[in-house]
Amino acid sequence: MTEKNRKRIVVAMSGGVDSSVTAALLKEEGHEVIGISMQVWDYSKFTARGGEKFDTCCSLDDIHDARRVAEQIGIPFYVVNFEEEFQRLVIDDFVDEYFRGRTPNPCVRCNQRVKFQLLLQKARELGADFLATGHYARIERGGDGLFHLLRGDDPGKDQSYFLFTLTQEQLARVIFPLGGMTKPEVRQQAARFGLRVAEKGESQEICFVPDNDYVRFLEEERGKGRLAGEIVDRAGNVLGRHGGTYRYTVGQRRGLGIAHPHPLYVVGVDAERRQVIVGPKEELSALGLAAADVTWVIPPAAETVEAACKIRYRHHPVPCTVTVLPGSRAEVRFREPERSVTPGQAVVFYHGDEVLGGGWIDAAVTGN
Amino acid sequence: MMIYLDHNATTPVHPDVVEALLPFLQGKFGNPSSIHWAGRAVKGAVEEAREQVAALAGCEPAEVVFTSTGTEADNMAIKGAASALGGGGNHIVTTQVEHPAVANCCLYLESLGFEVTRVPVDRDGLLDLERLEAAVTDRTILISAMAANNETGVLFPVREIGEIAARRRVPFHCDGVQAAGKVPLSVRDDGISFLSLSGHKLYAPKGIGALVVRRGVKCQPLIHGGSQERNRRGGTENVAGIVAFGRACAIAKETMNDEMGRLKGLRDRLEAGILARISGARVNGHRELRLPTTANITIPGVEADSLLMALDLEGIAASSGSACSSGTLKLSPVLAAMGRTPGEARGSVRFSLGRGNTDQEIDRVLAVLPAIVARLRGES
Numbered sequence: 001m002t003e004k005n006r007k008r009i010v011v012a013m014s015g016g017v018d019s020s021v022t023a024a025l026l027k028e029e030g031h032e033v034i035g036i037s038m039q040v041w042d043y044s045k046f047t048a049r050g051g052e053k054f055d056t057c058c059s060l061d062d063i064h065d066a067r068r069v070a071e072q073i074g075i076p077f078y079v080v081n082f083e084e085e086f087q088r089l090v091i092d093d094f095v096d097e098y099f100r101g102r103t104p105n106p107c108v109r110c111n112q113r114v115k116f117q118l119l120l121q122k123a124r125e126l127g128a129d130f131l132a133t134g135h136y137a138r139i140e141r142g143g144d145g146l147f148h149l150l151r152g153d154d155p156g157k158d159q160s161y162f163l164f165t166l167t168q169e170q171l172a173r174v175i176f177p178l179g180g181m182t183k184p185e186v187r188q189q190a191a192r193f194g195l196r197v198a199e200k201g202e203s204q205e206i207c208f209v210p211d212n213d214y215v216r217f218l219e220e221e222r223g224k225g226r227l228a229g230e231i232v233d234r235a236g237n238v239l240g241r242h243g244g245t246y247r248y249t250v251g252q253r254r255g256l257g258i259a260h261p262h263p264l265y266v267v268g269v270d271a272e273r274r275q276v277i278v279g280p281k282e283e284l285s286a287l288g289l290a291a292a293d294v295t296w297v298i299p300p301a302a303e304t305v306e307a308a309c310k311i312r313y314r315h316h317p318v319p320c321t322v323t324v325l326p327g328s329r330a331e332v333r334f335r336e337p338e339r340s341v342t343p344g345q346a347v348v349f350y351h352g353d354e355v356l357g358g359g360w361i362d363a364a365v366t367g368n
Numbered sequence: 369m370m371i372y373l374d375h376n377a378t379t380p381v382h383p384d385v386v387e388a389l390l391p392f393l394q395g396k397f398g399n400p401s402s403i404h405w406a407g408r409a410v411k412g413a414v415e416e417a418r419e420q421v422a423a424l425a426g427c428e429p430a431e432v433v434f435t436s437t438g439t440e441a442d443n444m445a446i447k448g449a450a451s452a453l454g455g456g457g458n459h460i461v462t463t464q465v466e467h468p469a470v471a472n473c474c475l476y477l478e479s480l481g482f483e484v485t486r487v488p489v490d491r492d493g494l495l496d497l498e499r500l501e502a503a504v505t506d507r508t509i510l511i512s513a514m515a516a517n518n519e520t521g522v523l524f525p526v527r528e529i530g531e532i533a534a535r536r537r538v539p540f541h542c543d544g545v546q547a548a549g550k551v552p553l554s555v556r557d558d559g560i561s562f563l564s565l566s567g568h569k570l571y572a573p574k575g576i577g578a579l580v581v582r583r584g585v586k587c588q589p590l591i592h593g594g595s596q597e598r599n600r601r602g603g604t605e606n607v608a609g610i611v612a613f614g615r616a617c618a619i620a621k622e623t624m625n626d627e628m629g630r631l632k633g634l635r636d637r638l639e640a641g642i643l644a645r646i647s648g649a650r651v652n653g654h655r656e657l658r659l660p661t662t663a664n665i666t667i668p669g670v671e672a673d674s675l676l677m678a679l680d681l682e683g684i685a686a687s688s689g690s691a692c693s694s695g696t697l698k699l700s701p702v703l704a705a706m707g708r709t710p711g712e713a714r715g716s717v718r719f720s721l722g723r724g725n726t727d728q729e730i731d732r733v734l735a736v737l738p739a740i741v742a743r744l745r746g747e748s
Contacts, residue, residue: 034681078677125674125744126681
């Protein structure tokens with residue numbers, strides 16, 4: 001590699017297979033690679049039930065793994081402490097959203113506010129040309145001079161949904177070396193490099209709720225018994241009581257504790273009235289949604305955009321029309337009604353494999 | 369060029385020390401408590417090392433108790449004094465800027481019902497002796513104060529503290545880990561009851577330390593076991609470590625004057641160079657009453673962890689003076705006690721010099737630091 005092509009690249013290392021292979025590949029290509037792990041959460045605060053050991057994306061064990069991988073491939077490695085920022089920018093938002101009756105997505109928030117903001121800033125401070133992560137997504141520079149964010153080539157692993165907030169400025173300084181690979185290929189690479197984490201399992205979705213018991217997490221943060229109230233149907237009939245609106249999310253069927261002739265689903269959560277609204281499956285259906293804090297990777301050419309949208313991570317994109325509204329808002333109309341539009345989740349707009357932009361779901365549109 | 373400026377964290381083992389300890393890894397394997405030839409072959413070396421440590425510490429050889437680390441020595445002094453003297457009182461006087469080995473022992477004793485008074489320091493990191501003396505009550509069983517601060521190098525007036533302790537008839541524990549070998553210390557002349565020492569801060573290997581316990585001072589063992597160290601610390605001796613520690617103390621005593629003069633010259637040039645080249649930079653700690661090897665500097669507008677990483681990428685090892693166990697940055701309680709804001713503390717770095725450092729190395733640091741700071745400040 002020529003000196004000109006040799007770049008200084010910071011790799012965000014979580015201790016997992018993906019970011020470890022990312023670092024090893026870049027090092028093999030001849031770049032000057034620097035590994036950094038973010039410590040975002042003090043795991044000593046977390047009292048494990050039964051003392052079981054948790055493996056999540058950013059525990060101290062994983063930082064240890066990342067450090068050992070960095071030693072193995074021969075790159076400098078550092079830990080940056082973002083605990084305070086992560087609490088303020090991700091966890092507080094996560095908790096607030098649940099207490100507003102919404103279902104948040106902390107991974108997008110972390111990418112938006114921590115990984116591609118604070119960590120990218122650190123990388124720039126270290127004189128790095130790029131920040132690399134192990135995300136399954138691709139960035140391509142088009143003939144228009146714009147950076148295009150594309151789905152990862154592994155359809156089962158594509159993580160472009162979590163990246164919709166990336167701006168042109170960020171995309172110019174970020175690389176995703178795994179975007180063109182499948183997970184099995186990445187595992188093969190890990191084995192080829194003899195990485196100690198080659199066999200390591202997948203991380204869970206919410207790193208700071210290691211046992212996935214988010215209700216317990218919320219109650220430890222803010223106390224028990226808040227927002228307890230009634231379970232009602234759309235007509236306002238009281239069908240039962242619940243222990244806190246934050247325990248419920250749209251589309252949920254289990255845990256209602258109501259005997260009813262036909263299956264009931266959560267169709268709405270009203271934190272102000274402390275009500276969980278239930279109804280039959282049909283009431284989950286929505287014609288569209290209202291989105292706020294909409295950002296665009298590629299600025300839209302017109303006021304309406306024909307696109308496909310994902311309304312949660314594990315959702316197949318569905319055709320829709322996006323109407324751009326003032327104040328970074330948008331209205332989305334599905335071609336066919338969609339179930340379980342969930343306030344607080346991200347809606348991401350695609351054109352084929354390309355991410356056009358996205359926003360945060362405020363409300364389902366059910367009427368005309 | 370790899371440049372090591374973190375000698376307050378640890379030091380490279382002196383080549384003469386390596387030479388002295390190798391026979392005890394390669395052939396002289398005996399247990400010093402044994403009666404036979406193998407034991408005899410090492411017993412003398414342990415006692416010679418005890419004499420060498422005593423000579424540096426200004427005490428009798430019999431007063432030296434070898435421990436695993438400086439931290440163990442601090443634990444032994446504080447917990448040992450508390451368990452021996454707890455019947456006569458329940459109060460400890462210490463300072464706000466002690467090393468965690470002392471600070472956390474005091475916290476632990478607090479959880480057991482002891483009372484702890486932490487005497488503050490001023491903006492220069494100096495101790496107010498009147499407040500220290502005023503804190504002593506008839507329930508006080510121990511005064512614990514360091515000789516030199518690990519983060520700033522600021523020196524406490526050990527002899528004056530010893531005089532207060534003698535006047536009030538309270539034992540005085542002095543954490544001498546950073547000071548030993550850099551500034552003169554004397555258990556005898558300074559009125560110290562307990563003195564903690566660590567080998568790896570003065571060019572011996574890690575895993576060896578000592579607590580000097582003045583004759584007649586009551587102290588319970590921390591580690592119960594065999595009759596080693598005159599029943600004060602159980603466990604078979606770390607013979608190679610002890611021999612190395614002794615040799616390192618002898619070298620330190622012999623070279624202290626010249627070497628500290630040389631290092632003070634380098635340190636002062638480094639500081640002056642940084643202050644001249646980097647706008648807003650300030651030295652933390654009293655400019656005179658300081659170890660000659662330590663420079664703690666606040667650089668406004670930068671985060672210490674980024675600065676340390678960037679320096680490391682240039683081969684320069686420095687420190688923020690305080691790191692938590694996972695290797696990440698926490699704000700320094702020492703700088704907070706000196707009235708620094710969190711922002712100031714966040715931008716503070718420590719350079720600590722030692723015997724390998726040269727003029728050329730200082731030049732190199734002064735050459736690369738301004739560009740790094742400019743980048744961190746977003747000026748380039």
